[in-house]
Amino acid sequence: MNMDGEMSESMAELIGARVKPEDVAELRQNVTGPVLEPGAEGYAAECATYNLNCVLKPAVVVGAANAEDVVAAVRFARRFELPVAVKSSAHQMVSSAEGWLLITTQRMKGISVNSEERTVRAEAGVRWSEVLPRAGEHGLAPVSGSAPEVGVIGYTLGGGQSPLLGRTYGYAADHVRGLEVVTADGELRRITPEGDPDLYWALLGGKGNFGVVTAIEFEVFPVTRFYGGGIYFRGNDLDRVLTAWRMWLPTVGDDMTSSIAVQRLPDLPALPEPLRGEFVVHLRIGYLGTATAGEQLLAPLRQAAPALLDLVGEKPVTSIGDIHLDPVDPMPYFDRCVCLTDFSEETAQALVELTGAKSNCTLTTVEIRALGGAFDREPPFPNSVPSKGLPYVVFAFAVGTLDRAEELETDLGRVVDGLAPWVAERNMVNFLSPNEATDTDGVRAVYGKERYDRLAAVKRHHDPNNVFRHNHNITPA
Incomplete structure (x- = not known):
């Protein structure tokens, strides 16, 4: 066209x-x-x-x-x-x-909350920004992501990694009770772990390979508030902040989720004055304990360097988007993602060399998220999420139009390739770029051979003609 x-x-x-x-x-x-x-x-x-x-x-x-x-x-x-x-x-x-x-599916907006069962049913067009207040009316919260405008079902089918509830409760996929799915034969089915454990396993982690999910039912949790948000430091303090964060991580429990983003922000009126057009380090915090305990836990990080802007505080759970402050409006961009097996002193130094003040890095954001905790636990009903057991994920993001594709993809590749000594073969499905998602060998590696072969077998049974391939495609075995 x-x-x-x-x-x-x-x-x-x-x-x-x-x-x-x-x-x-x-x-x-x-x-x-x-x-x-x-x-x-x-x-x-x-x-x-x-x-x-x-x-x-x-x-x-x-x-x-x-x-x-x-x-x-x-x-x-x-x-x-x-x-x-x-x-x-x-x-x-x-x-x-x-x-x-x-x-x-954006017209499919049905939401119902069962406060006694602590479950939510959401149709295919529902976003987390619509679930959060509805669940909040009952003192409950979902395992939602950093960007509330993301769709519930797409996020969950790729695993769903929360910056607040993740280390306590695991992936969003771990808490799905049932899915309503139109499979490739044109039949509408309700899939539960008891009724169809193989398709349930494949759907949750297999992204969109197995049908159109028209509704999903999932557990929510008695969480109404958190202590968190972001602290911005000068980009020149990246080494100090990364060192403090790396040493701090083993001291916190599963009720603390955190990440660090190296950002070169645009000069836009929507940004607070200290951040416009600046090179910054953004520490992201989501803590389920008390504000008093949170203040004590964050003290070593606040002492790492002078803050440009400290936005951490007591917040309602409906303000989960305040942790990352992800952009809401559509934009042209390129991205890459890798998971790391380690974040040692050498890894941190490599990240400074690749993204710091002397790096000539042009990327808008390079973020490293600490996983662990419940992200590593197998749920009562297994799923195919491939990133369990991986302790860190790095997401790199470059804003620019297609005429800059070669330049920006080169910059993304330089950061990802520079972390190669610590890169895991498996990866986080929801962060795969279009290039990564459409590379058959790459998708196989993301899942690992055993998991991929099982997914391919389920695909062969439910979608032998590969009708659903506009995704991180698993080809029928």
Whole structure:
């Protein structure tokens, strides 16, 4: 397709041979939500993504309003042998889906809270920013991520690593009671660990490879507040802050989750004056203990260097987004992720050399998160999340348009390659870049051979034609 959203002649011929206008008209009559083709009003908005460098170009878009719409869309795709892509909040798209059928789920907004069972049921279009206040009304909190505008289901299918509840409760995937899924045969199923343990295991960690999840039921926890937020230091103090943090980590319990980001911030009015256009170190803290205990625990870190801005304090759990202060608006970017087996003095020094004041690093953010605690524990009902047992994850992020792709991907590669002595083969699924997600050998390595082979076997059973491959694709064995 060209920049105006018009389909290329070759693609039009391919799709035209399979799908006639009357076929799309029939689909339109069978669903509640909109059915859009390239050039139609609303098509571009329906296909919009969080990463502006990833432009979706499907042949048909179905704006699902309910599970029945998803069933109709998948059956249509199966009839005409179209691959299926799925989009909710669009924080992680990995290909253009050109010529495919795209299902968007942002209209599916049902949320229900069972305070006695301490569970939430959320439909496919729900974001954490919508769950947090609803659960909070009952004194409960979900294992949500650093960015509240991320979709609940996509986050959970990739594991779901929380900057507040993670080290205490583990991954979000560890607490799923059941999933409602439209599989590649066009059937809507409820999947539970007792009823279908293999598909349950594969869905939670396998990202979107096994069907369209239309709703999910998960546990929530009696948490109403936390002590946390961020402390910003000057970038020139990176060495001192990293050293203090590395020595401090073994002294804290599982109720403390933390990370450090090296940031080169833009000069934007939305940022506080001390941070605009500055090179900074951002310490992120999420602590479930009391504010008094938190003050004592943070003392060694606050003493590491003078703070530019200290935003740590007592907060309601609905303010979990204050820990990372992730950007909300869509932007063009590139990213890379690796997990580390160790964060030694040598590792910290390498990170300083790669991202510090003398590094010539241009990346907007390079963050290292400490995992451990409940992230390493197997849940009562196993899942396929591959990052269990890995103590650290590094996420690197570069803001820029496609014309800067070579430059920014080179900079990302330099940081990732510079950490190679400590890089684990397995990785965190939700942080994989499009390049990493579409590399078959790379995806196999992310999961490890035994886990990947089991996933491939489940894929062969439930999606032998690889209908759902707009993701971190696991090919049918």
